[in-house]
Amino acid sequence: MATPRSTSTDIARLAGVSRATVSYVLNARADQSISEATRNRVLAAARQLNYVPNAASRALRGGQSRLVMLINSGIPWSTNITEIEDELTRLVADSGRSLVVWRRQGPEDLVSTLANLEPCVAMSMSLLSDDESALLATVKIPLVESDLVAPGSDIPARLQVEHLVAHGHERLGYLTTSEPTLQRFATPRTGGFVAACEEFNLPEPRVAALPGGLELTVESVKEQLQAWQSEPHPVTAVACFNDFHAAVCLTAAAELGLWVPDDLAVMGLDDDIFAPLTRPALTTIKLDPHGLARHLWATAQYRLHEAPEPHPYVMDARVVERASVSEPV
Amino acid sequence: MATPRSTSTDIARLAGVSRATVSYVLNARADQSISEATRNRVLAAARQLNYVPNAASRALRGGQSRLVMLINSGIPWSTNITEIEDELTRLVADSGRSLVVWRRQGPEDLVSTLANLEPCVAMSMSLLSDDESALLATVKIPLVESDLVAPGSDIPARLQVEHLVAHGHERLGYLTTSEPTLQRFATPRTGGFVAACEEFNLPEPRVAALPGGLELTVESVKEQLQAWQSEPHPVTAVACFNDFHAAVCLTAAAELGLWVPDDLAVMGLDDDIFAPLTRPALTTIKLDPHGLARHLWATAQYRLHEAPEPHPYVMDARVVERASVSEPV
DNA sequence: ACCCGTAACTTTCACGTGTAAGTAACGAGG
DNA sequence: CCTCGTTACTTACACGTGAAAGTTACGGGT
Numbered sequence: 001m002a003t004p005r006s007t008s009t010d011i012a013r014l015a016g017v018s019r020a021t022v023s024y025v026l027n028a029r030a031d032q033s034i035s036e037a038t039r040n041r042v043l044a045a046a047r048q049l050n051y052v053p054n055a056a057s058r059a060l061r062g063g064q065s066r067l068v069m070l071i072n073s074g075i076p077w078s079t080n081i082t083e084i085e086d087e088l089t090r091l092v093a094d095s096g097r098s099l100v101v102w103r104r105q106g107p108e109d110l111v112s113t114l115a116n117l118e119p120c121v122a123m124s125m126s127l128l129s130d131d132e133s134a135l136l137a138t139v140k141i142p143l144v145e146s147d148l149v150a151p152g153s154d155i156p157a158r159l160q161v162e163h164l165v166a167h168g169h170e171r172l173g174y175l176t177t178s179e180p181t182l183q184r185f186a187t188p189r190t191g192g193f194v195a196a197c198e199e200f201n202l203p204e205p206r207v208a209a210l211p212g213g214l215e216l217t218v219e220s221v222k223e224q225l226q227a228w229q230s231e232p233h234p235v236t237a238v239a240c241f242n243d244f245h246a247a248v249c250l251t252a253a254a255e256l257g258l259w260v261p262d263d264l265a266v267m268g269l270d271d272d273i274f275a276p277l278t279r280p281a282l283t284t285i286k287l288d289p290h291g292l293a294r295h296l297w298a299t300a301q302y303r304l305h306e307a308p309e310p311h312p313y314v315m316d317a318r319v320v321e322r323a324s325v326s327e328p329v
Numbered sequence: 330m331a332t333p334r335s336t337s338t339d340i341a342r343l344a345g346v347s348r349a350t351v352s353y354v355l356n357a358r359a360d361q362s363i364s365e366a367t368r369n370r371v372l373a374a375a376r377q378l379n380y381v382p383n384a385a386s387r388a389l390r391g392g393q394s395r396l397v398m399l400i401n402s403g404i405p406w407s408t409n410i411t412e413i414e415d416e417l418t419r420l421v422a423d424s425g426r427s428l429v430v431w432r433r434q435g436p437e438d439l440v441s442t443l444a445n446l447e448p449c450v451a452m453s454m455s456l457l458s459d460d461e462s463a464l465l466a467t468v469k470i471p472l473v474e475s476d477l478v479a480p481g482s483d484i485p486a487r488l489q490v491e492h493l494v495a496h497g498h499e500r501l502g503y504l505t506t507s508e509p510t511l512q513r514f515a516t517p518r519t520g521g522f523v524a525a526c527e528e529f530n531l532p533e534p535r536v537a538a539l540p541g542g543l544e545l546t547v548e549s550v551k552e553q554l555q556a557w558q559s560e561p562h563p564v565t566a567v568a569c570f571n572d573f574h575a576a577v578c579l580t581a582a583a584e585l586g587l588w589v590p591d592d593l594a595v596m597g598l599d600d601d602i603f604a605p606l607t608r609p610a611l612t613t614i615k616l617d618p619h620g621l622a623r624h625l626w627a628t629a630q631y632r633l634h635e636a637p638e639p640h641p642y643v644m645d646a647r648v649v650e651r652a653s654v655s656e657p658v
Numbered sequence: 659a660c661c662c663g664t665a666a667c668t669t670t671c672a673c674g675t676g677t678a679a680g681t682a683a684c685g686a687g688g
Numbered sequence: 689c690c691t692c693g694t695t696a697c698t699t700a701c702a703c704g705t706g707a708a709a710g711t712t713a714c715g716g717g718t
Contacts, residue, residue: 005469007674018698023676032677033695050467052440055447056394057674059385060703066445069429074415077406086403089432098438098445100398100429103418109427111381116395116427118384138379140334218606248606255608277547277577279584336704347668352706361707362665386704389673661718669710680699688691 006049014045022046026053059118066097068300069119073104073126074181078242079272080289081125087293088123095301107132114139121300126184142303144296152315153185154192156285160239160267161196163283163319168327169265172197172205173228173238175221175245179212186241189269193239206235210245221245221252229258236328237265243272243284250278250324265325280323288316335378343374351375355382388447395426397629398448402433402455403510407571408601409618410454416622417452424630436461443468450629455513471632473625481644482514483521485614489568489596490525492612492648497656498594501526501534502557502567504550504574508541515570518598522568535564539574550574550581558587565657566594572601572613579607579653590655600649609652617645 008026012019017038024032025042045051059065070088075081085101092099097120102113110132122136123144136143157174164172174193176186190207197205208224210216228235240246246268250260258264260280268275268284275282292313301307337355341348346367353361354371363371374380388394399417404410414430421428426449431442439461451465452473465472486503493501503522505515519536526534537553539545557564569575575597579589587593589609597604597613604611621642630636 005467008676009674019675020677020698020700021696024697027676029677033697035696038696050464052444052468054389054674055443055445056385056388057703058444058676060383060389060673060705061675061677063703065385077411082406085432086434090434093434093438093441096441096445098431098442100431100446102427102429103414105415105419105422109422112422112425113427114384115381115387116384116425117429135379138334139381214602214605216606218608244603247603251606251608273543274573274576276543277545277580279547279580337706338704348705349668349670349707350666353667356706358707362667364666367666383704386673387706389675389703390705390707392673659718661716663714663716665712665714667710667712669708671706671708673705675703676701678699678701680697682695682697684693684695686691686693688689 005054006051007054008051010049011042011045011051014049015041017042026051064120065118067117067119068092068097068099069113069117069122070099070101071104071122071124071126071128072101073124075125076179076182078244078270080270080287083289084125084293084296087290088297091293091297095306110135114141121303123296123300126181142300144300144303146292146296151312153188154195155315156269156287156317157189157192157239158196159285159317159319160269161193161200161202164237164239164265164267164325165200165202167237167265167325169237170202171233171235171237172202173235174205174207175224175238175240175249176207176209177212177241177245178209182212182241189241203233206231210241210248216245216248218248218252218255221248222256225249225252225256225258225264229256235264237267237325239267240269243268243270243275243282246282246284246324247274247278250280250282261324261326262329265328267325271320275320276322278324283322283325284320285317286320291316334383335380336383337380339378340371340374340380343378344370346371355380393449394447396446396448397421397426397428398442398446398451399428399430400433400451400453400455400457401430402453404454405511405573407573407599409599409616412618413454413622413625416619417626420622420626424635439464443470450632452625452629455510471629473629473632475621475625480641482517483524484644485598485616485646486518486521486568487525488614488646488648489598490522490529490531493566493568493594493596493654494529494531496566496594496654498566499531500562500564500566501531502564503534503536504553504567504569504578505536505538506541506570506574507538511541511570518570532562535560539570539577545574545577547577547581547584550577551585554578554581554585554587554593558585564593566596566654568596569598572597572599572604572611575611575613575653576603576607579609579611590653591658594654594657596654604649605651607653612651612654613649614646615649620645 008019008022012022025039089099121142125146176190206228249266253260253264260266268282271284271286275284295313298310302309337351341351354368418428450471454475505519535557578595582589582593589595597611600613600615604613624642627639631638
C-alpha cells in the first residue's frame with residue numbers, strides 16, 4: 001500500500017538501462033563513457049522519482065559511513081561551543097559527509113550508539129576514558145580529541161594574568177568551578193593562572209572553586225569575595241573560569257558595595273553573548289572557535305588519510321577590553 | 330596490515346558454528362533452540378573479538394536504521410532545550426536506538442544529510458518548510474514536529490498575563506524578538522499575550538520586538554522602556570519572550586532609575602539557569618521539558634507503529650515566583 | 659520396523675549499492 | 689576480410705546482517 005522508497009533499480013527500469021549505468025551516471029564517473037542521451041534519461045528519471053541513495057547500502061558497500069560524530073559530554077552551552085559546532089557542521093558538509101552531535105548520558109551508552117551510528121570518525125570535546133578510547137580502537141573508528149588538538153588550554157588564563165598585571169594589579173583571585181564535566185577545561189586554566197602569576201613574580205593568587213548547577217548562588221560568591229577582602233592585603237582583581245561566573249561575580253560585588261572596576265577588577269573568559277550586556281560590561285578573553293573547528297577537522301581528515309598531518313594547534317586568544325578592569329585606585 | 334573489524338563470520342569461525350547460529354544467539358531469539366553449551370561458546374567468542382555489529386548492514390537488512398534525528402535550526406541554547414535533548418536521548422536509548430542532533434546550516438543541506446544519515450524518524454523543534462516536509466515524505470521518513478505536539482505554545486504568555494493581573498497590573502508591555510529563527514516561538518507567544526489581555530479586559534498591551542544577536546543592547550531596551558514610560562498611562566509591568574531578554578530588561582530598568590519590582594514589574598520565561606541569579610531574582614515561567622520530550626517521543630513511536638497515538642499534549646507551565654514582580658505602588 | 663515430532667543446528671536468500679569484468683557493435687587500419 | 693581499439697553499455701559479485709526454509713540426529717509411540 002505504502003509504496004516503498006525508490007531505488008536505483010527503479011531508475012534503471014524507468015530509464016531503460018542497467019543499474020550499473022545508473023550508478024555511473026549518478027556518481028559522474030569519468031572513466032566510464034556514457035552517451036549524452038542516456039545520461040539525460042537517467043538524470044531525468046532520478047529527478048522524477050525523487051531518488052535519494054540509501055545510506056546503509058552505501059556505507060556497507062563503501063566500508064565506511066559518511067557520518068562524523070561529535071561527542072558532547074554535558075558541556076554547558078556557550079557561544080564558543082555553538083560556533084565550533086556550526087563551523088564543524090559546515091566543514092564536514094563540504095566533504096560530502098554530515099556532522100551529528102551526540103549528547104551522551106551514561107558511559108555504557110557509547111557501545112550501542114556506535115553500533116547504531118557507525119561514524120567514519122569520532123570527535124570529542126572532552127576527554128574520553130581509556131575504556132572508551134579502546135572501544136573506538138577495536139571498532140576501527142578514529143578518534144580526535146580536542147585535548148590533543150589544544151595543548152594551549154592554559155593560554156586564556158595566562159592572558160588574564162597578563163592583562164591584569166598590565167593594568168597594575170598584583171594581588172589576584174581566581175574563581176574556577178567544581179563541576180565535574182568542566183574539569184577538563186578548569187584544571188589547565190587554573191594551572192595556567194597560578195603558573196603565570198609565579199612567572200610575573202606576583203604573590204600567590206587566591207583560588208576558589210564555585211559549585212556547579214543550581215548550587216551556584218550570588219551568596220556563595222559574596223562569601224568568597226568577602227573572605228578575600230578581609231585579608232590583610234585584599235585581592236584587587238578576580239579572573240573567572242568563564243563569563244557566566246564573572247557575571248555572577250559582578251552581581252556579588254555590587255551587593256557588597258564593591259565598585260567594579262575601581263574597588264575590584266573582574267575578568268571573564270569566552271566573550272559570551274551577554275558579556276557586553278553586563279554592567280559594567282565585561283572585559284573578557286575571546287577564543288577562536290572557528291580556528292579550533294578547522295584544526296579539529298584537519299586532524300580528522302588526517303586520520304581519514306585524506307590530508308597531511310596538520311601543524312600543532314596554537315590557541316588563538318585575545319583580550320576584549322570593556323569596562324570591568326581598570327588600574328587599581 | 331590493519332586487521333579489519335571483526336564480523337559475525339569471525340565469531341562463527343571461532344565458535345565453530347554457522348553464522349545463523351551466531352545471529353540467533355546474539356539476538357536472543359526465543360523461537361530458536363540453541364544448546365546452552367553452544368550459546369556460551371558463541372557469547373565467549375563475541376566477547377573475545379570485541380564484536381560490535383555493523384550498523385550499515387543491520388539497517389540495510391532491517392529496512393530502517395536505529396537512528397533518530399533531531400533537527401536543530403539554530404535555536405539558541407536554553408536550559409529547556411538542553412533538558413529536552415537530554416531526556417530525548419535517554420528515551421530513544423531505551424528503545425535500542427540513538428538520538429543524534431543535527432544543527433542545520435542551510436536549507437539545501439537536508440537532502441545530503443538524509444542521504445548520509447537515514448534516520449528512522451526525524452524530529453524538529455522548529456517548523457520545516459513545505460519543501461522539506463515533502464522531501465522527508467518522499468524518502469519515507471516520518472517527521473515529528475514539535476508544533477504539532479505543542480499546540481499550547483501560547484499558554485506561557487497567557488500565564489504571564491494572568492500572573493501580572495493577579496498582582497494588580499493592568500497596563501502591560503511585551504518584549505518579543507525579531508530573530509527569524511525564533512519566530513516559531515515568538516509569534517504564538519505574542520498572540521497569546523495580546524489575546525489574554527483582551528480576555529481580561531485590559532487596555533491593549535504595548536508590544537515591541539527587540540533585535541537579535543549582537544544588536545540586542547541595553548540601550549535599545551532602555552529606549553523602548555522610556556518610550557513606554559513617557560506615555561500618559563505608563564506601563565507598570567513588562568513580560569519578556571525569554572529570561573535572557575528579561576535580564577537585559579532588568580539592567581535597562583536599573584539604569585533608567587526604575588526600581589524593580591516597585592516602579593516596574595519584569596517577568597521572564599524559561600526559568601533558565603541564571604534566573605535566580607539576576608537582581609532582583611527573576612519571576613518567570615517554568616515549562617516542562619521532560620513532559621514535552623516524552624510526548625515528542627511518544628508521537629515518534631506512534632509514527633513508527635510501535636505505540637498507540639498519544640493524547641494531545643497540553644503544555645504544562647507554571648509561574649516561578651521570585652522577586653521581580655509585586656503589586657504596583 | 660516405521661513414523662513423527664522436536665532439538666539443534668546449517669544452507670540460502672534478500673536488502674541496495676559500487677564497481678570489476680565482460681560483451682556487443684562499430685569504424686579504422688592492414 | 690580480418691583484427692583491433694573504442695564506445696556504450698550489461699552482467700555479476702561483494703559488503704555484513706537477519707531470518708525463512710531446509711537438514712540432520714535422536715527419542716518415543718504404535
